[in-house]
Amino acid sequence: MGLSVEVRKNTYYDSVTLMLISKEIKQIMGVNEALVGMGTDLNKELAKNLNLINEDIKKLGPNDFFIVANLEDDSVIEKVIKTVDNLLIKKKSEDSSEYRPATLDSALKYQSDSNLVLISVPGKYASDEVKKALKNDKHVMLFSDNVSIEEEIELKKLAKEKGLLMMGPDCGTAIINNVPLAFANVIKKGNIGIVGASGTGTQEVSVIIDKLGMGVSQVIGTGGRDLKSEVGGIMMLEGIDALLNDKNTEVIVLISKPPAKEVSEKVLKKVSKSKKPVVVNFIGGDLDLIKKHGAYPSSTLEDAAYKAVALAKKEEPMDFNGFSLEKEKIEKIVKKEVEQMDSEQKYLRGLYTGGTLADEAMKLLTKDLGHIYSNIPLDPQFKLIDVNKSIEHTCLDLGDDEFTVGRPHPMIDPSTRVERLIKEAKDEEVAVLLMDFVLGYGSHEDPIGEMIPAIKKAKESMVKKGKHLSIVASICGTNNDPQSLEISKRKLENEGVIVMPSNAQAVKLVSEIFKKINS
Amino acid sequence: MKAVQVCKNIKKNIDGKKIITGEIHSVYSRAFNIVLENNDFITILSSEKSITPNSILLNKKIDFLKLEINQGSKTYISSNSIVIDDIGICIEFNNAKEWDPSPLFSYEKASESEILHKLEILEKLIYKYGKLEGIAPVLSNVGTLNKDYKLFSNTKIEMNEYSIFIIHRLEKFLKYISNNEIDKISDATKQIIGFGPGLTPSMDDLISGLMLSLVYLIDYYDLDNMKTLNINKLIISEVLNKTTRVSEEMLKSSSIGECMKDYRNFIISLLSDSNGEELKEKFINAIKFGDTSGTDTICGIYFGFRTLLNKKNRRLFINGA
Numbered sequence: 095m096g097l098s099v100e101v102r103k104n105t106y107y108d109s110v111t112l113m114l115i116s117k118e119i120k121q122i123m124g125v126n127e128a129l130v131g132m133g134t135d136l137n138k139e140l141a142k143n144l145n146l147i148n149e150d151i152k153k154l155g156p157n158d159f160f161i162v163a164n165l166e167d168d169s170v171i172e173k174v175i176k177t178v179d180n181l182l183i184k185k186k187s188e189d190s191s192e193y194r195p196a197t198l199d200s201a202l203k204y205q206s207d208s209n210l211v212l213i214s215v216p217g218k219y220a221s222d223e224v225k226k227a228l229k230n231d232k233h234v235m236l237f238s239d240n241v242s243i244e245e246e247i248e249l250k251k252l253a254k255e256k257g258l259l260m261m262g263p264d265c266g267t268a269i270i271n272n273v274p275l276a277f278a279n280v281i282k283k284g285n286i287g288i289v290g291a292s293g294t295g296t297q298e299v300s301v302i303i304d305k306l307g308m309g310v311s312q313v314i315g316t317g318g319r320d321l322k323s324e325v326g327g328i329m330m331l332e333g334i335d336a337l338l339n340d341k342n343t344e345v346i347v348l349i350s351k352p353p354a355k356e357v358s359e360k361v362l363k364k365v366s367k368s369k370k371p372v373v374v375n376f377i378g379g380d381l382d383l384i385k386k387h388g389a390y391p392s393s394t395l396e397d398a399a400y401k402a403v404a405l406a407k408k409e410e411p412m413d414f415n416g417f418s419l420e421k422e423k424i425e426k427i428v429k430k431e432v433e434q435m436d437s438e439q440k441y442l443r444g445l446y447t448g449g450t451l452a453d454e455a456m457k458l459l460t461k462d463l464g465h466i467y468s469n470i471p472l473d474p475q476f477k478l479i480d481v482n483k484s485i486e487h488t489c490l491d492l493g494d495d496e497f498t499v500g501r502p503h504p505m506i507d508p509s510t511r512v513e514r515l516i517k518e519a520k521d522e523e524v525a526v527l528l529m530d531f532v533l534g535y536g537s538h539e540d541p542i543g544e545m546i547p548a549i550k551k552a553k554e555s556m557v558k559k560g561k562h563l564s565i566v567a568s569i570c571g572t573n574n575d576p577q578s579l580e581i582s583k584r585k586l587e588n589e590g591v592i593v594m595p596s597n598a599q600a601v602k603l604v605s606e607i608f609k610k611i612n613s
Numbered sequence: 614m615k616a617v618q619v620c621k622n623i624k625k626n627i628d629g630k631k632i633i634t635g636e637i638h639s640v641y642s643r644a645f646n647i648v649l650e651n652n653d654f655i656t657i658l659s660s661e662k663s664i665t666p667n668s669i670l671l672n673k674k675i676d677f678l679k680l681e682i683n684q685g686s687k688t689y690i691s692s693n694s695i696v697i698d699d700i701g702i703c704i705e706f707n708n709a710k711e712w713d714p715s716p717l718f719s720y721e722k723a724s725e726s727e728i729l730h731k732l733e734i735l736e737k738l739i740y741k742y743g744k745l746e747g748i749a750p751v752l753s754n755v756g757t758l759n760k761d762y763k764l765f766s767n768t769k770i771e772m773n774e775y776s777i778f779i780i781h782r783l784e785k786f787l788k789y790i791s792n793n794e795i796d797k798i799s800d801a802t803k804q805i806i807g808f809g810p811g812l813t814p815s816m817d818d819l820i821s822g823l824m825l826s827l828v829y830l831i832d833y834y835d836l837d838n839m840k841t842l843n844i845n846k847l848i849i850s851e852v853l854n855k856t857t858r859v860s861e862e863m864l865k866s867s868s869i870g871e872c873m874k875d876y877r878n879f880i881i882s883l884l885s886d887s888n889g890e891e892l893k894e895k896f897i898n899a900i901k902f903g904d905t906s907g908t909d910t911i912c913g914i915y916f917g918f919r920t921l922l923n924k925k926n927r928r929l930f931i932n933g934a
Contacts, residue, residue, distance in 0.1 A: 104638075104684070105639075105684075106639040106812040106857070107812070116810070130810065131809070131814075132807075132810070132812075132814065132856075132857050134806075134807030134808065134814060134855060134856050134857070135803075135807060135855060136779075136804075136805065136806065136808035136809075136816070137807065137808060137809075137810075140775075140778050140808070143778065155854075156807055156855065156856050156857050156858075157857055157858055197742070197897055200897075216740065216741065219737075219741050
């Protein structure tokens with residue numbers, strides 16, 4: 095099919111609404127190109143440049159609103175129009191919202207009793223805004239990245255001096271007094287406090303705690319560099335103190351990638367003096383050292399959540415490194431998947447939106463699969479030279495800078511992963527795709543719905559070649575998240591995706607599949 | 614409904630006439646437009662908005678979408694009220710204060726070097742607070758094509774598809790204005806007017822800002838009024854049927870220096886001896902207009918200032934030159 099045009103005579107919308115519509119339409123599967131605007135001569139010329147011109151467009155006047163799209167087939171047009179109408183309705187309701195202060199000064203005047211400021215401005219300007227907030231005695235969550243390490247140290251020292259939290263920079267997750275901030279899930283209120291230097295790692299632990307029926311008191315983010323030598327874990331230490339002093343927190347969980355040695359010692363020294371039980375997950379870190387300091391080490395994010403829940407229930411924490419499903423059921427799944435594959439299919443492709451989850455997957459898989467290529471490899475010699483081309487076993491963090499230059503993070507805009515999934519399915523040696531889906535505030539409103547057409551297409555293309563593409567996924571989300579865990583899970587399972595209760599279990603299932611393939 | 618302010622132009626057009634009919638042209642959450650039988654426009658604004666030329670500002674915060682005002686509904690305008698027929702709404706402006714949209718030239722002038730410093734601050738404000746989804750990315754990229762517009766700061770805004778499409782044409786348009794090549798301005802205007810999404814396409818907002826700044830800078834430098842305003846006349850000579858109706862009205866007003874109160878305050882804060890904080894405050898108020906409109910207009914103001922603050926260009930606009 096060629097062009098499809100929708101014209102609304104003498105209809106006017108503001109520019110952001112029109113651009114939002116344009117962007118959303120372009121992301122619909124089956125839309126090759128699209129343009130939305132008023133029918134002025136210049137806008138028609140832009141349409142011509144984009145090969146989106148036909149007689150209908152040529153006839154438009156400057157007061158006519160138009161949507162033109164180049165579609166793969168007729169059936170897509172209904173979805174396009176529905177998307178446009180939904181966005182227009184949504185925009186109308188948003189327009190009715192109340193006053194939104196445009197600067198920190200006006201926000202402080204408007205709501206002077208707030209005690210936390212979330213800052214998300216270009217990194218270059220973030221430091222000034224943070225100082226302003228701290229000087230006004232407000233805690234800070236700094237979402238911005240590209241803040242220099244010198245500035246980070248200065249800001250954290252200032253915060254410490256004033257007895258305030260400065261979560262960040264590049265802090266994507268926090269839940270303070272049950273309010274999810276930035277990328278966070280709707281987690282039950284409970285007695286487990288978390289300090290996390292890793293966004294999706296922290297989300298994964300909090301989500302599993304919720305799935306196990308418990309909840310969190312506070313989730314404090316530190317930013318990914320906090321446990322590096324230069325910063326010295328200033329906010330991790332402040333976060334621990336805050337939780338030690340919080341009467342609603344009975345168990346503490348610490349999450350980070352392996353810290354610098356001296357920082358690790360400093361943190362564990364504080365932990366050793368804690369009267370509250372502390373579970374530590376330094377993803378891939380030294381478990382014995384943690385144990386030596388009286389804390390509970392955990393081998394996976396899931397294990398950390400299980401131990402924290404046991405401790406919160408005053409039970410003895412046990413290692414959890416297996417499956418929630420019975421062994422027979424796992425064997426049945428593995429057998430069914432592998433018997434549909436052919437002998438050429440032997441590689442894994444991990445397509446992650448969460449960096450920590452990708453990292454955890456590689457650490458757990460290396461033992462069984464050997465080396466894994468990645469844009470964030472465990473061993474530098476397996477760094478992909480061209481991140482757009484996978485080699486053998488490959489696991490990607492699609493949220494890393496190399497994939498997000500000039501485009502939103504894949505948790506917000508799934509289009510990068512949609513394209514990559516289709517591309518990977520063209521490789522006849524691929525046996526398994528491993529994916530994470532992160533729900534909650536901040537994430538795309540339907541990350542799974544956006545991925546389904548690509549999943550269908552990928553599976554179908556393998557079937558046509560007499561092969562079977564096994565897709566294993568985990569969903570980091572709860573039933574109270576806006577996207578709903580249960581609905582999301584059902585959608586994936588309807589398309590033949592195997593959904594496991596955690597990233598660790600999804601990874602273990604993949605290991606079992608490859609053991610079978612190689613046997 | 615009662616109005617607190619009414620634009621002087623409306624009063625002037627209505628006073629003495631019996632009843633003028635019109636119809637609802639477009640409706641938004643905080644504003645709606647009426648087009649009169651003589652093709653004039655009147656905009657009705659909710660109380661939190663800044664008054665604009667040809668508008669009436671109400672005393673209450675109102676969501677017009679919730680009032681279900683329909684496009685095309687008949688309206689009747691008398692010297693003291695507007696009645697929307699099918700939903701029975703009456704807007705009274707008998708006791709409303711008259712607001713004059715004309716340019717204001719009574720302020721303490723800042724020195725040229727102070728203005729240049731403020732333009733540098735402005736570049737950073739646009740980057741930090743501006744809505745960059747419209748045409749604003751051209752601000753930091755025109756300078757790569759024409760060094761007269763190279764930014765003072767290191768600010769770099771990533772280009773979007775609209776900016777990529779228009780930047781070379783805009784650069785040409787600015788070049789003809791800088792060189793006062795009047796025979797080429799009309800044609801160059803045709804190449805950019807009406808471009809971009811929205812009720813007032815982004816490029817029209819930019820042109821509007823540029824024309825406003827020219828009007829104010831004529832006074833600041835005591836330039837040849839005729840020569841400078843001739844540019845604005847040439848620009849708006851190309852407006853008819855090239856852009857949306859609402860944009861046409863805005864461009865006509867801007868060509869004679871009439872604009873909404875927040876834009877006027879912003880331009881004056883650039884020209885007067887205000888400090889950086891004051892400039893920021895006026896900037897923030899100005900960018901609240903529309904979605905990207907405020908930012909796009911300010912980009913135009915910036916280009917206008919850069920054009921005439923350049924001595925080489927200014928020589929062409931001096932009396933007797």
